[in-house]
Amino acid sequence: MNCKLCGRSLDEPDDPLSTDCGGDCWGCIGEIEAELEALPSMSPETASPPDPAMNAKAGGDGRAG
Numbered sequence: 001m002n003c004k005l006c007g008r009s010l011d012e013p014d015d016p017l018s019t020d021c022g023g024d025c026w027g028c029i030g031e032i033e034a035e036l037e038a039l040p041s042m043s044p045e046t047a048s049p050p051d052p053a054m055n056a057k058a059g060g061d062g063r064a065g
């Protein structure tokens with residue numbers, strides 16, 4: 001059995017990337033999965049820079065003098 005994508009011999013004990021993943025080697029499947037995770041699905045509108053006005057000091061002025 002060889003990988004359908006790159007033709008690598010599957011289930012080779014000396015090659016950790018040759019794991020049989022449904023007919024494809026892990027070397028190819030791993031790259032595909034990495035690309036899927038790196039898809040530009042992030043929208044810049046959801047990300048906002050930190051607001052300096054949020055720097056509110058928390059203190060108590062209840063000292064009896």
Ligand SMILES: [Zn+2]
Nearest residue numbers: 003006025028
């Ligand atoms: Zn492959």
